[in-house]
Structure formats: C-alpha cells, structure tokens
Amino acid sequence: MRRRLFLAFQYPVAIPGVSMANFLRTALNARLAEEGGGNGGVPARRGIPPKEFRELLKSKMALLKMDESFAGRYLNDGFSGGEKKRAEILQMAILKPEIAVMDETDSGLDIDALRVVSDGVTALAGPDLGVLIITHYNRILNYIKPHFVHVMVGGRIVHSGGPELALELENKGYDWMREKQEVDS
Numbered sequence: 001m002r003r004r005l006f007l008a009f010q011y012p013v014a015i016p017g018v019s020m021a022n023f024l025r026t027a028l029n030a031r032l033a034e035e036g037g038g039n040g041g042v043p044a045r046r047g048i049p050p051k052e053f054r055e056l057l058k059s060k061m062a063l064l065k066m067d068e069s070f071a072g073r074y075l076n077d078g079f080s081g082g083e084k085k086r087a088e089i090l091q092m093a094i095l096k097p098e099i100a101v102m103d104e105t106d107s108g109l110d111i112d113a114l115r116v117v118s119d120g121v122t123a124l125a126g127p128d129l130g131v132l133i134i135t136h137y138n139r140i141l142n143y144i145k146p147h148f149v150h151v152m153v154g155g156r157i158v159h160s161g162g163p164e165l166a167l168e169l170e171n172k173g174y175d176w177m178r179e180k181q182e183v184d185s
Contacts, residue, residue: 006097008088010104014076020087021071024094025053031095060093064120082113089120092129100124101132106140118143138170151177 015023029047048056057071064086076084085105092100102121106114121144125131133140141163149165150157151174159165159177169177 004098006092006095006100008085008092008100008102008105010107012076012084012088014074014079016074016077018075019072020075020090021053021057023075024057024091025050027091028053028094056094060090063093063123064089065116066090080113081108082110082117085109085113085117086120089117089124092124093120097129099130099132101134103134104136105133106135106137114140115143138166141166153178 025048032047058068061068061070066086070083070087073079076087079087085108088102088105100121105117105121109117118140121131121133125144131144133144133146135141146163146166149161149163149169151159151165151169153174161168
C-alpha cells in the first residue's frame with residue numbers, strides 16, 4: 001500500500017492466528033503512518049482509535065453483506081472462495097488504494113458471491129479508485145461494467161476496445177484474436 005496500489009490475488013493466502021480485524025487495523029495504521037505529516041516525517045497521530053476503527057469496519061462489512069463475526073476469524077483460514085474474495089474487497093474498502101489490480105477475482109465464486117463481490121467493487125470504484133480486473137471469462141462483466149477491455153496475447157496487449165469487445169470475445173472466443181495477431185506481426 002505504500003504506493004497506494006492494491007493487489008487482489010486469485011488464491012489469497014491463509015494466515016492462521018491473525019484475525020481479520022487485527023490485520024486490517026494494523027494495515028490501516030501503517031498506511032496512516034506513511035501519510036503522516038508531523039515534523040521530520042513523524043506521523044501526525046498514532047493511528048485510528050479502536051472505536052473509530054470498529055465503526056469503519058462495521059460499515060464496510062455491511063456494504064459487503066458480511067456478518068460481524070467475520071472480523072474475529074483468522075485471515076482467509078478456512079474461508080470459502082467467496083469469503084476470501086469478500087475479505088479482499090473489505091481490505092480495499094478499509095485501505096482505500098488509488099489503484100486495485102484484481103487477478104481472477106471471479107475464480108471459485110458461486111453466483112451469489114459473485115454478485116456481492118461485484119457490487120462491492122462497483123461501490124468502491126470511481127474517481128478515487130481505478131480498478132484493473134484480469135479475467136478469462138465474461139461472467140464478472142455481467143455485474144461490473146468496464147470502461148475499457150484489453151486483450152493480451154503472449155504478454156502483450158494486442159487489442160483494446162469498449163465493453164462490446166468482451167461480448168465479442170464471449171461469442172467468438174480468442175482464436176480470431178490470435179490469428180489477427182499473427183497477421184499483424
């Protein structure tokens with residue numbers, strides 16, 4: 001978060017023994033310390049007060065339709081795929097990055113979890129948060145409307161377009177894009 005960049009992993013790692021609440025408060029306090037403004041880089045305050053953090057956590061968990069008991073669970077330990085993804089969206093909501101890179105966020109989600117996670121991303125994205133979603137499937141784009149779609153082949157962006165490009169890929173597959181890449185090369 002030093003550079004205000006957030007990465008949501010396809011397979012988030014479990015950290016037994018570290019509760020969601022403790023992890024989030026520690027991460028938020030570290031970010032606040034980096035933003036500090038006192039003399040000589042000394043943080044202007046010691047971090048978010050516990051009561052203020054609990055209120056913030058509760059409001060962000062409500063946004064993601066998460067039970068409050070979730071905050072006491074160990075980070076990703078025993079979480080379902082949907083719970084892991086919600087936990088990442090919760091981290092984004094608390095830490096407020098400027099850019100979020102989301103790798104295969106739709107991987108392993110059932111339809112209900114996909115909707116909740118998509119709603120959370122949509123609620124957070126905007127002028128203060130740019131989101132890059134990496135996906136192989138159009139499914140998440142039924143809920144999150146992209147501004148731009150870029151196609152990568154061999155590690156290079158070979159084609160860009162609007163949301164209609166995702167629909168075209170869904171209908172035609174990627175082979176025509178690979179063939180076009182070979183002709184253009």
